[in-house]
Amino acid sequence: MKDNWLVSTSVLIVDDHPSFRAGARRMLEASGYAVIGEAADGEAALEAVRELRPDLVLLDVQLPDIDGFEVAARLERAGAAPAIVLTSSRDRADFGDALAESPARGFIAKGELSGSTLAELTG
Amino acid sequence: MSGLRRALLALAALAILAGVGAAALILTSDHTTPRGLAAALILTAGWSFAGTGLYAWDRRPGNNIGPLMTAIGFTFFFQGLSSSNNEVVFAIGIIGSSLPYAILIHLLVTFPAGRFESRFQRVVVGAAYLTTTVLQLGWAFFIDPTKQSDCGNCPENPILIAGHEGVANAINAVQVLTATFGIASTVAIVYLRWRRSTPAQRRVLTPVVLTGGVAFTILLAQLILSEAGVPQAVEDGTYIAAIVVFASLPFAFLLGLLRSRIGKAEEITTALSAENEQLNAELQAKVEELRASRARIVEAGYAERRRVERNLHDGAQQRLMALTMNLRLARDKLGEDPATTGELLDEAMEELAAATAELRELARGIHPVLLSERGLRAALGGLAERSPVPVELVATPAERLPAPIEMAAYFVVAEALTNVARYAEAEVATVRVERRNGTVEVEIRDDGVGGAELDAGTGLRGLEDRVGALEGSFSVTSRAGEGTTVEASIPCA
Numbered sequence: 001m002k003d004n005w006l007v008s009t010s011v012l013i014v015d016d017h018p019s020f021r022a023g024a025r026r027m028l029e030a031s032g033y034a035v036i037g038e039a040a041d042g043e044a045a046l047e048a049v050r051e052l053r054p055d056l057v058l059l060d061v062q063l064p065d066i067d068g069f070e071v072a073a074r075l076e077r078a079g080a081a082p083a084i085v086l087t088s089s090r091d092r093a094d095f096g097d098a099l100a101e102s103p104a105r106g107f108i109a110k111g112e113l114s115g116s117t118l119a120e121l122t123g
Numbered sequence: 124m125s126g127l128r129r130a131l132l133a134l135a136a137l138a139i140l141a142g143v144g145a146a147a148l149i150l151t152s153d154h155t156t157p158r159g160l161a162a163a164l165i166l167t168a169g170w171s172f173a174g175t176g177l178y179a180w181d182r183r184p185g186n187n188i189g190p191l192m193t194a195i196g197f198t199f200f201f202q203g204l205s206s207s208n209n210e211v212v213f214a215i216g217i218i219g220s221s222l223p224y225a226i227l228i229h230l231l232v233t234f235p236a237g238r239f240e241s242r243f244q245r246v247v248v249g250a251a252y253l254t255t256t257v258l259q260l261g262w263a264f265f266i267d268p269t270k271q272s273d274c275g276n277c278p279e280n281p282i283l284i285a286g287h288e289g290v291a292n293a294i295n296a297v298q299v300l301t302a303t304f305g306i307a308s309t310v311a312i313v314y315l316r317w318r319r320s321t322p323a324q325r326r327v328l329t330p331v332v333l334t335g336g337v338a339f340t341i342l343l344a345q346l347i348l349s350e351a352g353v354p355q356a357v358e359d360g361t362y363i364a365a366i367v368v369f370a371s372l373p374f375a376f377l378l379g380l381l382r383s384r385i386g387k388a389e390e391i392t393t394a395l396s397a398e399n400e401q402l403n404a405e406l407q408a409k410v411e412e413l414r415a416s417r418a419r420i421v422e423a424g425y426a427e428r429r430r431v432e433r434n435l436h437d438g439a440q441q442r443l444m445a446l447t448m449n450l451r452l453a454r455d456k457l458g459e460d461p462a463t464t465g466e467l468l469d470e471a472m473e474e475l476a477a478a479t480a481e482l483r484e485l486a487r488g489i490h491p492v493l494l495s496e497r498g499l500r501a502a503l504g505g506l507a508e509r510s511p512v513p514v515e516l517v518a519t520p521a522e523r524l525p526a527p528i529e530m531a532a533y534f535v536v537a538e539a540l541t542n543v544a545r546y547a548e549a550e551v552a553t554v555r556v557e558r559r560n561g562t563v564e565v566e567i568r569d570d571g572v573g574g575a576e577l578d579a580g581t582g583l584r585g586l587e588d589r590v591g592a593l594e595g596s597f598s599v600t601s602r603a604g605e606g607t608t609v610e611a612s613i614p615c616a
Contacts (some may be wrong), residue, residue, distance in 0.1 A: 017437065019474065024443035026467075027452050062436070103556045110444040114451055 008034035009122070012052060012082075013061040014045040014071070017038075022114060024058060031115020042066035049075060052080050056122055059104070061088040061095065069102050076103040083122050087113060127184055138173035138196055145203020151204035153568050154276040160359065165203050167370035172196035172223075175373040179380050187237030188380055191230045192373055210278035216265050216278075221482040224302075225251035231309050231335065235327050235379055247308040253565070254301040258294055265291035269293045327379045334375035338368040416588045423585045434485050444476035446471050456577050494533050498523045503554060504531050510552070517555040524563060528615050531589050532556055532565050535597075537568035538582045539609040547571025547607060557614060562595075565611040575601035586611070 011033045015021050018040075025035045037052045039045040042063045049057060057075070061068035068086050077082040084104040092099060092107055099107050106121040142165070149162040172194025176519055180189025201223075228251040232244045239245050265287045268277035313335070317328050341364050378484025453467035486492075494502035500519040507514035510581055523529070536554055543552045549571030557564050577583045577599055586609075587597040595613035 017441040017445075018442050019445040023448040029446045030455065073373055089436060089444050111442075111447050113448060 008032055009056055010034045010036045010054045011056045011058055012037045012039065012045070012048050012054040013058050014039045014042075014048075014060075014063070014068070015058075015087075016040045016064050017060075017085070020060075020110065027114065028058070028118070031118070033118075036104075042068070042071045045071050049082060054119075055098060056083045056085065058118070059084055059086050061086055061090070067106075069098050072102050072104045085118060085121055100117070124394050128181065131181050135174070135177050136171065136192060138177070138193075141197060141200040141203075142170050142173075142614050143202040145169065145206075148203045148212070149206040151208070153208050155206040157359065158206075159361065161206065161207070161437065164369070165199055165365075169196045169199035169203075169534050171370045172199065172373040175377040176525075178379055183380060186235075186380070187375065188230065188234060191226055191233075192376055195223045195226045195230065198226060200594050210281045213268075213278045213456045214263065217266075217268070218260055221255040221259055225255040225305075225559070228309050232312050232500070234331060234376065243308075244312060247305055247312070250301050251305040254298050254305065258298050258301070262291055262298065265294070265340060267291075299482055313542060327503070329381045329478070330375035330378040330382075331372075334368065338365070338372055340366050341365045373466050374541045386462045390496065400527040416591055419584065420592065424586065431485065431489060432483075434488075434602050438481040438485070439478040442474045442481070446474040446478065449474065468572050491537075494529055495526070499529045499532060499556060502529075503536055503556065506533075506537055506540055507554065510585075511538050512540070512547070512549050513551045514540060515551060515553045517553050518557045519554075520556060520558050520563070521566075522558075524615060527593060528563055531593055531595070531613055532563055534589060535586050535609065535611045536567055539607075542575065542582070543567070543569045543571065547573075547576065550607065561614060563613045565609075565613070567609045568606065569608075570606045572603065573605045573607050574603040575599055583609070 003031075007065045009032075011028055013024050013028075013035060015024070015038075021040075021085055025038070026038050028035055032058075036054055037048045039048045040063075042065045044102070045057070045059065045063075048054075059068045059071055063071070068088075072084045072086065075084065081103070084102075086099065086102065086104045086107045088107070089110045091109060095107075108117050108121070145165050146162045149165060150158050152158060152161075157162050165516055172192050176189050176192025176196055178189075179186070179192060183189055195570070198219060199214055201219035204212050207213045207216060225248075229248045231240060232248055240249070242455060253413055263280070264284050265283055266280060267283055267285060267288070268280055270288075271277070298465045317325065317332055320328055339362060344361055347546065348361055355431070408448070449467045449471040453464045453471065456464045456467065460548050482612050489504050491505075498520075500521060503516060503519050507516055524532070539553075540552060543549050547569045549569035552567060552569040555564070555566040555568075575583065583599055590597040594612050597609075598612045599607065599609050601607040
């Protein structure tokens with residue numbers, strides 16, 4: 001689907017697990033996304049967003065320093081925020097109201113991550 | 124009836140006979156005046172001292188006060204002998220008549236413990252005995268009673284070395300000096316003892332000090348009055364008063380002595396309550412320690428659950444997520460790109476193997492199956508095999524031990540070896556687990572950098588609690604540069 005786009009959506013992957021980042025990169029690139037960067041923690045993610053100005057941030061909730069909700073909130077406060085999709089190996093239910101209160105576009109459990117589930121939230 | 128009780132009763136009977144004998148001698152005396160009063164003094168003083176002394180002796184067999192009081196009673200009857208019209212008996216009476224005063228000094232100086240407390244006290248009492256025995260005997264050789272103004276009808280002195288009145292006077296002068304020294308010292312000793320006494324001790328001393336003080340005063344007054352030549356009635360009055368007070372003195376000693384029993388009981392009560400307080404404080408500390416360790420054990424349980432959750436999340440779960448994505452991608456590429464599909468499936472299998480290994484490791488951390496199924500030796504063998512630092516198993520028990528002890532010993536070794544691998548920079552570690560004398564001794568020793576601390580978040584405090592919960596002891600010896608030795612000793616009947 002995205003292969004038809006003139007310009008691919010640029011994505012920053014934020015997760016502290018390299019194996020997940022590698023898998024997600026392969027999956028998103030196979031689906032036509034342009035993965036322009038990876039970050040392993042919250043501060044690195046904020047820095048990468050400033051530098052790379054991605055269209056989309058795939059943001060893991062649990063990070064070693066500040067969590068994904070905080071990263072999303074700070075990006076929102078900074079203005080001109082990219083679209084943010086939170087992800088986690090945990091279920092939606094594990095986060096209670098936090099997902100609804102977050103400025104993120106939505107949440108995808110890691111087990112359900114694919115080009116199409118991402119497109120549903122950002123398309 | 125005990126042997127002591129029989130002996131004391133025999134002494135009591137003897138005291139009665141001695142008193143009657145002395146009284147008889149006085150009442151038939153040609154030279155003692157006034158006979159009635161003298162007999163009354165001898166009998167009251169002698170019997171009261173002997174009676175109360177024997178009673179005290181019976182009640183406090185280990186204390187010298189009773190025997191001393193009894194001795195005063197008996198020696199008083201010596202004075203009765205000096206009333207005898209028979210010159211030999213008269214001489215014996217003269218020689219022994221001042222002995223009770225020396226014993227009285229002995230009694231006062233050592234009351235109420237019955238023991239000397241200083242060399243000075245021994246000197247005072249020794250001087251008193253010397254004065255009333257050796258000096259008295261010496262004086263007796265030279266005194267001619269028939270030449271004394273107050274001894275008109277006295278018998279001849281059978282041991283008299285006549286014509287040396289001067290020697291008798293000189294000896295008497297020395298006696299007066301030593302007696303003055305003895306009395307002054309005794310007053311000082313009793314006064315000082317009174318000064319430094321506690322209220323409980325004063326209750327013991329008070330009867331003796333009061334009665335003794337009054338007796339001394341009256342005796343002194345009587346002495347002065349008889350020298351000053353006051354009317355006979357006044358002299359007799361003070362004499363009677365002196366008798367009464369002097370006779371009451373042994374009761375004061377007895378009262379003090381019995382009070383010292385009460386004082387002793389109070390001391391014991393005080394000591395017991397102090398000991399109680401000490402025990403209470405120790406118990407309180409123990410309770411606090413238990414409370415703290417219980418809280419730490421509960422917290423350690425929660426921390427362990429958090430650790431398991433995090434390990435699952437960071438390890439196997441992440442691998443399974445990646446695996447899912449790879450499989451999904453492989454399915455998408457199936458048919459159109461067999462090479463990529465093959466690569467994805469290979470990666471997926473690697474992730475799966477890694478996830479399985481991590482889950483196995485995690486499960487072992489939660490509960491080592493090898494331990495519960497095959498015992499400590501096998502489980503420690505497994506720990507040694509997996510340890511990145513070479514481990515030498517010096518000793519492991521062949522037999523099965525109670526499950527909680529096996530668990531504790533296993534986790535002590537496991538945690539210690541984990542620390543060795545993480546921090547010690549060691550070449551080798553040795554593990555020794557031995558059952559000895561009703562305890563299981565666990566020792567893990569490494570040749571690393573040392574410097575480990577119980578409270579440095581190395582899990583050592585948790586081990587201490589685990590071992591403590593089994594009434595065991597736990598220690599870590601880890602001087603910088605000298606390796607680390609972790610030791611646990613767990614009771615195992």
